[in-house]
Amino acid sequence: MDNLDTLFYPQSVAVIGVSESPQKWAYYPIKHLVDGGFSGGIYPVNPRLSHIFGLKVYPSIEAIPAEVDIAIIVVSAHLVPSVLKECAQKGIRGAVILSGGFEESGMESGAKLQEEIMAIADRAKIKIIGPNSVGIGNPYANFNATLESSFIDACRGNIAIVSQSGGVCAFLLNSMINQNLGISMVMSLGNRWNVDFADLVEYLGKHQQTKVITLYIEGLDNPHKLIEAAKGVVPQKPIVAYKVRGESLNRAAYAHTASLVGRYEVYNAAFSQAGIIAVDDLTELIDVAKALAFQSPPRGNRVAILSGQAGPGIVAATACQHYGLTLAEFSPQGKKKLGKLVGTPFFSENPFDMGAAFVKDTTQIFQQVLEILQREEEVDAIVVSCVYHPLNTPLIESLINLAEDKAVTKTIVAFGSSPKGIADQQIARLENNHIPVYPLPDRAVKALAGLVRYGKVRYLTS
């Protein structure tokens, strides 16, 4: 396998270990593969079944009457070595091992089993995802080789999830699905043998549909490899990473994916040096990824805040200070124009509260305000408050118009909310036109701070 394409765009897949019982893990990969609409060959294997989900079940890998690209393996750990040998004989070049019970079990027998299967895989040049993975999924190939039911609801997009943990993978997937964020690829690594973060980052760096790479990392055997791979990718594509921290968690992480947590400071410094955007929690991971998927990074950190109600603007300004962003100082001409438009010269400052304009013919005014702010030299990015209120609609409409007219020339992020989905359509129109909308001002600003950090990397390296 020259590259990993065969794993993520297979033509034919054998599923080793399939079960008819929803109480068993082995029920799910074959179900998801079929439900996901995978159009390549699907070959379930189980000597005790004849059919499953309308497909013929084969008694062994050998019995499959066609070439097979990859195998999805979900049998008991002790059976994996012999399964893998059969895969080798069949000429299978990639395997996703969902079974657990290897090095992460903490038992000598598990570690031995893992050594055994890895020796087989290396000898036969089989690329292995796992063991102890929840699988991989590629929406662009309708390919759901995961234990995760959520994946079926993921829509195509440009954010890739690379997660050492299957459970975290599910949380990220659910959050992204519920926020209507499109996915380009899902990869759960598990114990990582001959396919590791570095390989996947390199692969995703060239993957056309992926625009943003998100990583959930517990620990790495060879952080240097990831750092080197990242350096090659970040000039083109951002990488956002959440790394587990706290050496007291070494035991837990080891028992999970056979990895050590290590010292976070060391990681953090290395990430920063490589241009990886390290984040503090999963909310930030998703929010920053969304901003990066939607907007181009700004060239600086000077922010203009625009709102129809002062308070949310002030909260956004507080957050700017907290996350290292600067409130842009408007030019005297800009201030003059803004004050004239809105009708209260005293307000023509940043954060810019347009409350006073609400009595006028507002959509046009707001649109002109947006244009003025975009032309301000001292402004790198604009944060817009879009809280729902019938009288606030003109502000939101003006932003929608700007976005639909493809007249956005600076980085823009928005925050807005409505009760019970009243403004969902407005928000969707903004997001369909690449303006990310967050439910609260602080989150919009924190996401923008991620964009600014990536801007530094991007414009330094290009």
Add this chain to the structure above:
Amino acid sequence: MDNLDTLFYPQSVAVIGVSESPQKWAYYPIKHLVDGGFSGGIYPVNPRLSHIFGLKVYPSIEAIPAEVDIAIIVVSAHLVPSVLKECAQKGIRGAVILSGGFEESGMESGAKLQEEIMAIADRAKIKIIGPNSVGIGNPYANFNATLESSFIDACRGNIAIVSQSGGVCAFLLNSMINQNLGISMVMSLGNRWNVDFADLVEYLGKHQQTKVITLYIEGLDNPHKLIEAAKGVVPQKPIVAYKVRGESLNRAAYAHTASLVGRYEVYNAAFSQAGIIAVDDLTELIDVAKALAFQSPPRGNRVAILSGQAGPGIVAATACQHYGLTLAEFSPQGKKKLGKLVGTPFFSENPFDMGAAFVKDTTQIFQQVLEILQREEEVDAIVVSCVYHPLNTPLIESLINLAEDKAVTKTIVAFGSSPKGIADQQIARLENNHIPVYPLPDRAVKALAGLVRYGKVRYLTS
């Protein structure tokens, strides 16, 4: 007015300034009062209208043929003094002034107007909310005297919102509504004259339906008064506060609600001394309020983490360390029992991953695990991962059973998510039984940290 009850539980309300045009602010208070189902007397006033929303409109306050408790005023700023004089003559004891254009306008004329109305109010002993407020709302009285359409969707509950800003009020309301969090009272302060944070905190301290008080503060003229009021309330009820920070925002905050931001360090120290839980952002404000509304605070900071997938447990553990919580050390007997139940002694540590138990008759096992953890002396609080997966259902069900059986004896918070609302019912069953569920592990832990902080206050003072 001995207390503020007349303002928040009025028997009759005059709405001064009503408009039939949805393009005018004056359209909304009367509409919301009627739509909200207020059962007291409603007396709209406008000399140019005869009827609105099926109600008779009076040409003046004087013309109202009944006693009036309070007035909601939404006329141009320059008309407010004469309106207030009429209110005084009518014997009205409270007014909610929604009109803006006073001290916050930054213009001398506005400041003068404010002085004028306040002199009238003080002389006539009229309690004033505002000016420049978006109003007040009391779901228990079906009383929506706000400009906020969102308020109509708020359900009755026990979280009070006291916000200096109307816009932030809307963001908090929307978030709480969308998270099914019940509200006990909404108060938008605006410029604050003779009703300030301290008065409202004191009032809410005695308000039966309010269990948690949330504050959004830009600046205070007399922080000492709030601090003293808070000290009297926090032994019974938690107060959670978000305070704008950054002296560079003085101008913006002044232009908004005529207040100065001040030095955050000073506020923070005073808040901490008073037992007010200061938070860093609006997400935390809502998340902590939710935890406090649902759960009793723990007596200590030692946390047990329980999950069916190790990764989310490890993220929660990382967050515990970040937010000053300790991972509880299980007792040797506890570990032994846990290991035996789950079948892998190596896993019987904290965070406790029950992945290995998924092949067994799991609901019973999980319930026993929860009982063991609740009995552990070294455990003050339990964090449970409830990510949706068909095979994870037994874990969630065991927690639901525990909660429905009223067998929760320690503080419990949960995190869980599902795509497209699949697990909404499970989450609702947990929350109906007072287990708060957050979409991501970090948020659950940060909310728990708020509970722990309140526990310190509560158990120190009682």
